[in-house]
Amino acid sequence: MKHFTKWAVAAVVAGVTAGSAMAQELYAPNLAYRTGPFAATGIPLMNGQADYLTMLNERDGGIGGIRINGEECETGYSTEKGVECYEKTKSKAIVTQPWSTGITLQVLPKTNVDEIPILAPGYGFSPMADGTTFQWAFNTPSGYWDAADMIVQYLEGQGSLDGKTIAFLHLDHPYGKEPIPVLEKLAGEKGFELEPIPVGLKEMQNQSAQWLQIRRLRPDYVVMWGWGAMNAGAITEAVKTKFPMENFLGVWWAGHDADLKIVGEDGKGYKSISWSFPNPDAPVMADIQTHVVDKGLTKSNAEEMSGVFYSRGLIISAILAEGIRVAQEEYGTAEIDASQLRWGLENINMTEERISELGLDGMVPPFQTSCANHTGHSGGWMLEWDGEKFVKVSDLLTPNVAGYQDLIDEKAAEYAEANAPWAMNEECNVTN
Amino acid sequence: MLYRTVGQFKTTYEADQALFPVRQDAVLLGIILVLAWVIFPLTASEFTFQAILIPVLVFSLASLGLNILTGYAGQLSLGTGAFMGVGAYACYKMVTLMPWMNPVVAILLSGFFSAGVGVLFGIPSLRIKGFYLAIATLAAQFFLVWLFEKWSWLYNYNASGAIQVPNLDIFGVYVTGPQAASVTEYYVVLFVVTLLTMLCINLTRGNLGRTWKATRDMDIAAELIGINLMRSKLTAFAISSYIVGVAGALYVFSWKGAAEPNVFDIPLSFQVLFIAIIGGLGSILGNYLGAALIVGLPVVLNLLPAAFGIPIDSAMVEHLNIMIVGGLIVFFLIVEPHGLAQLWRLIREKLIIWPFPY
Numbered sequence: 001m002k003h004f005t006k007w008a009v010a011a012v013v014a015g016v017t018a019g020s021a022m023a024q025e026l027y028a029p030n031l032a033y034r035t036g037p038f039a040a041t042g043i044p045l046m047n048g049q050a051d052y053l054t055m056l057n058e059r060d061g062g063i064g065g066i067r068i069n070g071e072e073c074e075t076g077y078s079t080e081k082g083v084e085c086y087e088k089t090k091s092k093a094i095v096t097q098p099w100s101t102g103i104t105l106q107v108l109p110k111t112n113v114d115e116i117p118i119l120a121p122g123y124g125f126s127p128m129a130d131g132t133t134f135q136w137a138f139n140t141p142s143g144y145w146d147a148a149d150m151i152v153q154y155l156e157g158q159g160s161l162d163g164k165t166i167a168f169l170h171l172d173h174p175y176g177k178e179p180i181p182v183l184e185k186l187a188g189e190k191g192f193e194l195e196p197i198p199v200g201l202k203e204m205q206n207q208s209a210q211w212l213q214i215r216r217l218r219p220d221y222v223v224m225w226g227w228g229a230m231n232a233g234a235i236t237e238a239v240k241t242k243f244p245m246e247n248f249l250g251v252w253w254a255g256h257d258a259d260l261k262i263v264g265e266d267g268k269g270y271k272s273i274s275w276s277f278p279n280p281d282a283p284v285m286a287d288i289q290t291h292v293v294d295k296g297l298t299k300s301n302a303e304e305m306s307g308v309f310y311s312r313g314l315i316i317s318a319i320l321a322e323g324i325r326v327a328q329e330e331y332g333t334a335e336i337d338a339s340q341l342r343w344g345l346e347n348i349n350m351t352e353e354r355i356s357e358l359g360l361d362g363m364v365p366p367f368q369t370s371c372a373n374h375t376g377h378s379g380g381w382m383l384e385w386d387g388e389k390f391v392k393v394s395d396l397l398t399p400n401v402a403g404y405q406d407l408i409d410e411k412a413a414e415y416a417e418a419n420a421p422w423a424m425n426e427e428c429n430v431t432n
Numbered sequence: 433m434l435y436r437t438v439g440q441f442k443t444t445y446e447a448d449q450a451l452f453p454v455r456q457d458a459v460l461l462g463i464i465l466v467l468a469w470v471i472f473p474l475t476a477s478e479f480t481f482q483a484i485l486i487p488v489l490v491f492s493l494a495s496l497g498l499n500i501l502t503g504y505a506g507q508l509s510l511g512t513g514a515f516m517g518v519g520a521y522a523c524y525k526m527v528t529l530m531p532w533m534n535p536v537v538a539i540l541l542s543g544f545f546s547a548g549v550g551v552l553f554g555i556p557s558l559r560i561k562g563f564y565l566a567i568a569t570l571a572a573q574f575f576l577v578w579l580f581e582k583w584s585w586l587y588n589y590n591a592s593g594a595i596q597v598p599n600l601d602i603f604g605v606y607v608t609g610p611q612a613a614s615v616t617e618y619y620v621v622l623f624v625v626t627l628l629t630m631l632c633i634n635l636t637r638g639n640l641g642r643t644w645k646a647t648r649d650m651d652i653a654a655e656l657i658g659i660n661l662m663r664s665k666l667t668a669f670a671i672s673s674y675i676v677g678v679a680g681a682l683y684v685f686s687w688k689g690a691a692e693p694n695v696f697d698i699p700l701s702f703q704v705l706f707i708a709i710i711g712g713l714g715s716i717l718g719n720y721l722g723a724a725l726i727v728g729l730p731v732v733l734n735l736l737p738a739a740f741g742i743p744i745d746s747a748m749v750e751h752l753n754i755m756i757v758g759g760l761i762v763f764f765l766i767v768e769p770h771g772l773a774q775l776w777r778l779i780r781e782k783l784i785i786w787p788f789p790y
Contacts, residue, residue: 034747035754074746079695083688084483084731091479105594106690109610125592172581174592174692181591200581201694411591418598421611 024335025069026062028053028320029089030097036076038228041256041309042099046072047300048313051292055284056321058291063324066334070317079103086110094338095119095320101175109419111136117342119323121316122252122275126178129401130412131346131374135425138345140319141367141378142275144225145408146399147251148179150273151223152186153397154382155249162191167214169207169234170225172198179225179251181411182404189403195219204230211237224250232259235267245269245385252276255383255390257307265387275380276364277392278311283359284318308383308390315364322348322358346371350378365396371428377401435783451633454784468622473615481614486687488720488728489618489625490679495707495719496632497675502705503713504636505668506648507557511569512704514576515673516680517696518546521586523681524595528588535600535608535685536620542681543674549576550673557665561651573698580693594692597685608685617686624682628675633716635671644668645714676704710761712771721772725764730757 030049033042053070062068073085082103086096096111097119098104104124111118118137120128126145128137155161168183170176180196187194195217197210207230214222222243226234231254238248246269255272279285285305292298293305304310327336327344336344349368355361367378379398383390401408416422435456442448452458472485498512523542527533553572557565580586587595599609606612607620635641646654647664655661684691703726711722733753737744768775782789 032746034745035750072746074750076750079688079691080487084734087479087482088735101592102594102690102692102695105592105596105692106688109596109689113610173694174594177591177593201697415596418596419610421599 025067026094026324026336027069027071027089027092028095028097028324029085029093030070030072031075031082031085031089031099031103032072033075033077033099034072035074036078038077040258041228041253042077044256044300044304044307044309045313045316047298047304048310048315049317050313051288051298051300051310052284052314052317052321054297055288055291058295058297059287063321064328064334068321068324075099075103079106082106090114090116094324094336094341097316097320098124101125101173101178105174108134108137112419112423115342116338117345119316119320119345121319122312123175125415126182127408127411127415129373129375129377129408131370131372132425132428133412133416133422134374135371135423135428136342138369138374140345140348140369140374141350141364141376142380142399143375143377144178144251145182145404146375146377146379146401147273148182149186149399149401149403150380150382150397151249151251152183152190153400154271154273154394155221156190157394163193164220165193165195165217167217167219167222168194168196168225169210169214169222170196170198171204171227171230172200175227176225181407183223185404185407199226199230199234204228205233207233207237210234211241211243214243215241221247221249224248224254226250226254231256232262235259235263235270238270239263239266246271249273249382252312252380255308257309257389260385260390267385268387270385271393272308272383272385272390273380273397274308274312274383274390275378276308276312276315277362277381277383278306278308278390279360279362280306282361282363284314284363287359288314306389311363315360318358318360318364319345319348319350322350322354345369346374348376350376371425435780435786437784451637465626468626473618476615476618478614481618482687483731484728486614486618486621488723489621490682490687491704491707491727492719492723493625493628493682494676494679494704495711495722496629496716497672497677497679498704498708499711499713499715499719500632500636500644500675501668501672502708503715503718504641504648505644505665505672506651507554507665507668508562508566509569509672510566510698510701510705511553511572511576512676513696513698513700514573515546515550515676516683516700516704517576517580517693518549518673519543519677519680520684520691520696521580521595522546522677523685524597525586527598527600531598531600534602536602536624539620539624539678539681539685543677546677546680547670547674550669550676551666554666554669554673557669558662570698573701577693577697580696592692594690595684596690597688610689621682621686624678628678629716632675636716640667648714706761710764710771712773715771715773717776718771718773721776725760725772726757729760733757 032046034046050070053068056062057067073089075081075085077100079102086107093116095117098107104120120139122142124139126143128134128139129143183194197213199207199210224234245267248270250272252274255274260267323341323345326347327340328334331340346369350366352366365378367376369376377399379396381392382394384393437454440455494516501507501509519542522545523538526538556568587593597609599606599611607616643659643664646659651661707722707726712718730753734749737749
């Protein structure tokens with residue numbers, strides 16, 4: 001019965017919003033994945049995204065007086081469904097959020113023709129940082145190459161890396177291979193040895209072979225680029241083989257609370273770099289409580305809401321909302337279109353003041369985008385699992401982008417050449 | 433009534449052996465061809481092209497290829513996805529090494545590479561049968577996907593390990609890549625599919641097709657009447673893999689635009705196998721019906737709640753969708769285990785004798 005009322009309320013609310021939606025709204029679809037093999041990680045992210053937009057709609061009546069329709073289109077993380085969803089939503093959408101490296105790679109060239117901005121926060125193709133080449137793509141606030149650089153920086157802070165061995169445990173997939181160029185470059189510079197250990201998509205849950213290899217290698221550190229079931233697999237395997245957890249680090253997508261809860265105390269010391277952090281005392285959380293949770297508009301629960309992934313979803317929506325606001329101010333209209341939002345997203349200036357104005361204190365580092373810099377390179381914090389939750393163990397780390405700027409330029413140029421004719425942003429004369 | 437054959441007299445053997453001895457069949461096919469070649473391109477939206485028309489045609493073609501091997505020649509294969517991959521990677525290498533090449537020619541040529549690989553993995557079929565052969569083709573599946581991942585020359589040493597379709601044009605009109613209009617991509621797919629379907633209908637009715645059917649029905653008997661089993665099985669592997677390879681090239685070049693190795697993994701093989709089984713093994717029409725059911729229907733079902741204004745979560749729609757399509761598959765297989773093509777055959781027979789069943 002309780003479920004039924006919940007559904008009925010949801011139906012009425014959705015009906016009302018759908019009714020008013022006809023009037024005026026900004027359509028910002030999300031290619032969500034609440035089903036399929038990656039659903040466990042997708043649901044908190046999607047809930048965070050949806051709740052932030054609902055909060056804005058409830059509290060302020062949207063952004064600049066116009067409601068935001070963050071409708072989800074279910075992909076189940078499948079690239080085929082991704083195309084379907086992209087095509088279905090693109091006619092009215094002001095933004096597309098592809099949510100998987102595979103879908104991003106597929107949608108990236110299309111958005112350049114269809115002129116819709118892609119918002120891929122913290123994922124996708126790292127050279128998207130080059131805003132003059134990828135004028136429609138945004139991976140704010142930090143990309144994978146930034147993550148690789150920050151992890152190496154952090155490890156260097158623990159002592160010189162010269163002569164050390166770092167095993168790079170990664171998903172054998174475009175996503176997992178992304179940081180290799182930067183890691184290889186850094187290995188050359190800092191003098192450590194990089195040992196890539198791929199995990200096939202079929203072996204995600206059974207990594208005994210990989211961990212046997214790690215035991216034989218005796219690396220000083222293991223850096224993990226994992227996703228979905230691979231993270232839990234690796235963490236339990238590390239506990240089983242008694243690998244010292246404090247030497248085990250992951251990218252932001254490998255820092256899901258639920259994966260660590262499986263091992264609890266044994267996972268103590270595991271680290272994950274992150275550009276988002278759950279701060280239960282932030283004003284935004286209180287607003288979500290009053291305007292979303294208390295009204296029964298959320299699909300989330302208290303435990304999930306205190307996690308890293310929920311707050312990351314929230315930040316992603318906050319970045320989108322900020323882009324919309326900037327565009328509205330620039331063009332003096334609430335009903336912005338896709339190309340105006342593009343301008344907004346490349347002129348975000350998330351200063352400390354702005355972050356606390358939005359009530360996101362301590363949840364995201366400050367960053368600024370420009371037409372040449374679509375990532376912002378915000379940097380991030382090293383989070384550590386203390387047995388119950390993730391805590392910050394470092395000050396804000398900022399990536400040394402200059403170290404791989406030439407790599408970004410080179411790969412971006414390669415991409416543009418392979419996809420010729422490729423429309424570039426010729427007007428942009430800023431350099432980063 | 434509509435299907436009355438009264439008055440259609442055949443005065444020559446040729447007329448009796450025509451592709452469509454019943455006039456209504458020919459008319460029906462004509463209507464479908466007009467729909468596909470004229471009406472759909474004029475009316476369809478970009479979404480319809482990208483989410484329904486192109487994928488249904490591509491999957492029909494892949495299933496047609498598999499049907500030659502499994503339905504006509506009786507050799508069970510679980511490697512379809514990997515053979516599609518061979519076609520796609522071959523096409524990608526050809527157009528990047530030889531950018532002057534006509535993309536449609538490249539797509540048609542890429543099938544020869546998968547045909548070669550198919551014959552290679554078909555050799556065990558000379559010694560083993562049935563499930564054992566399925567395991568041998570499964571080996572192809574695993575080996576080839578592994579190769580797509582590890583052999584970086586195949587994807588031009590891309591950091592991401594994925595292949596991206598370049599913009600290619602014929603006489604100034606883009607036919608592949610993001611710059612290509614959906615309708616152009618659709619025509620390329622439709623042209624290739626129509627061409628290969630005609631080829632297959634004729635092949636399966638001819639000498640080679642009869643050889644395959646004899647091999648399928650009882651290989652010892654076939655051998656005793658003088659059929660060379662090696663030739664029969666290997667041609668089936670070659671032609672089937674050719675078509676599957678072309679379907680793979682179209683899958684990436686005319687539809688997806690980018691692909692990483694794991695899209696050619698075993699779920700794709702199963703999907704194509706299911707289309708062939710539900711459509712009907714040993715039929716040409718069945719591939720199209722099966723693809724419409726498995727590839728097209730879920731997309732249409734996904735649109736329904738929004739079309740009727742029913743407020744329902746996208747994830748919920750997806751769950752319902754999986755249940756409905758799954759239920760339909762079970763239903764059709766119970767009603768007609770020989771597939772949708774057989775169902776149509778029965779309906780057609782009933783229509784011909786209606787309203788006076790004997």
